Amino acid sequence: MTYCVGMRLRKGLVFMSDTRTNAGVDNISTFRKMFTWSNPGERVITLLTAGNLATTQSVVSQLDERTKAPGERNPGILQAPTMFQAARLVGDLLRETIAANAQSGQRADSTFNATLIMGGQIKGTEPRLFLIYPEGNFVEASADTPFFQMGETKYGRPILVRAYEAGMSFEEAVKLLLVSFDSTIKANLSVGLPLDLQIYEADSFKLGYTRRFEAADPYYHQVSSGWGEALKLAFKSLPTFTLD
Numbered sequence: 162m163t164y165c166v167g168m169r170l171r172k173g174l175v176f177m178s179d180t181r182t183n184a185g186v187d188n189i190s191t192f193r194k195m196f197t198w199s200n201p202g203e204r205v206i207t208l209l210t211a212g213n214l215a216t217t218q219s220v221v222s223q224l225d226e227r228t229k230a231p232g233e234r235n236p237g238i239l240q241a242p243t244m245f246q247a248a249r250l251v252g253d254l255l256r257e258t259i260a261a262n263a264q265s266g267q268r269a270d271s272t273f274n275a276t277l278i279m280g281g282q283i284k285g286t287e288p289r290l291f292l293i294y295p296e297g298n299f300v301e302a303s304a305d306t307p308f309f310q311m312g313e314t315k316y317g318r319p320i321l322v323r324a325y326e327a328g329m330s331f332e333e334a335v336k337l338l339l340v341s342f343d344s345t346i347k348a349n350l351s352v353g354l355p356l357d358l359q360i361y362e363a364d365s366f367k368l369g370y371t372r373r374f375e376a377a378d379p380y381y382h383q384v385s386s387g388w389g390e391a392l393k394l395a396f397k398s399l400p401t402f403t404l405d
Contacts, residue, residue: 162181162183162312162313162349162351162352163178163179163181163182163194163211163212163311163312163313163351163352164178164179164310164311164312164313164314164317164342164345164349164352165177165178165179165194165195165209165210165211165278165310165311165312166178166209166278166308166309166310166311166317166321166338166341166342167207167209167278167279167280167290167292167302167308167309168290168307168308168321168325168334168338169280169288169290169302169307169308169327170307170327170328170329170331170334171327171328171363172330172331172362172363173288173331173360173361173362173363173365173369174207174280174281174282174288174290174360174361174363175331175334175335175338175358175359175360175361176195176207176209176278176280176357176358176359176360176361177335177338177339177342177356177357177358177359178194178195178209178210178356178357179194179312179342179345179346179352179353179354179355179356179357180192180193180194180353180354180355180356180357181351181352181353181354182214183351189353191355192214193357194209194210194211194217194357195207195208195209195210195357195359196208196210196221196224197359197368198224198228198237198238198239199367199368200239201366201367201368202284202366202367203283203284203366204239204281204282204283204284204366205281205282205361205365205366205367205368206238206239206244206247206279206280206281206283207279207280207281207359207361208221208224208251208277208278208279209277209278209279209311210275210276210277211275211276211277211311211312212274212275212276212295213262213272213273213274213275215262215273216255216258216259216262216273216274216275217275217277219258219262220251220254220255220258220275220277223254223258224237224238224251224254236250237250238250238251241283242283243283243286244280244281244282244283244286244289244291245289245301247279247281247283248279248289248291248293248299248301249299251277251279251293252293252294252297252298252299253297255275255277255293255295255297256295256296256297257297258273259273259274259275259295274295275295276292276293276294276295276311277292277293277311278290278291278292278293278309278311279291279293279299280302280361281361282361282363282364282366284366287363288361288363289301289302290302290308290309291309292309292311304327307325307327308321308325312352313345313348313349313351313352316344316345316347316348316349317340317341317342317344317345318341319344320337320340320341320344321337321338321341324337324340325337331360331362331370335358335360336384338358339356339374339380339381339384339385340384340388342356343381343384343385343388344388354374354375354376354378354381355373355374355375355376356373356374356381357371357372357373357374358370358371358372358373358374359371
């Protein structure tokens with residue numbers, strides 16, 4: 162399983178993903194799930210992947226090939242005129258890849274399923290963020306739904322829902338995401354470090370701050386232990402329940 166989050170702020174976009182993949186408790190590996198294509202000064206597009214590893218790697222490889230040798234029949238996301246068209250292109254490619262890998266029937270299709278989060282900005286348009294489903298269709302982030310999650314979403318969602326603010330700084334957003342990921346990692350063994358982070362500042366049209374949080378990262382451990390202590394203090398500060 163996995164955990165990935167794409168978040169839309171007034172300042173831009175923030176992406177974070179774990180790197181754990183597993184096929185049972187005795188077969189755990191580390192694979193990158195965050196990929197970026199850019200044409201500095203004109204566009205930056207980031208993709209987060211969750212689901213069947215063979216499917217997601219195939220989609221990413223095909224997107225790489227199309228950026229190197231785009232054609233009229235196989236356009237790449239660096240040639241798409243808008244983020245909507247780029248999302249449509251990626252959605253079609255995802256659906257075709259799943260169909261090509263599936264042997265037969267709905268059960269085989271589900272085995273190769275994958276979900277993607279795609280965000281970025283193309284010059285002349287605003288930053289946009291999409292959640293792309295295995296069927297190839299997609300939805301866009303909005304003021305009402307400013308972030309998307311994939312994978313093991315339930316453990317890290319409460320903190321995002323309670324603390325997210327559109328006007329928060331990138332630094333605050335990273336801290337919020339780390340708390341969300343820490344909560345997920347502590348509750349589910351299928352999600353684990355290292356964590357990949359990427360920030361895109363609106364209208365910069367260049368790759369922003371990137372970082373990998375390794376298992377021994379001191380800031381991650383500060384946030385993890387600090388959040389645990391803060392929860393205990395908050396719990397103790399709540400009104401005491403009394404038995405009549």
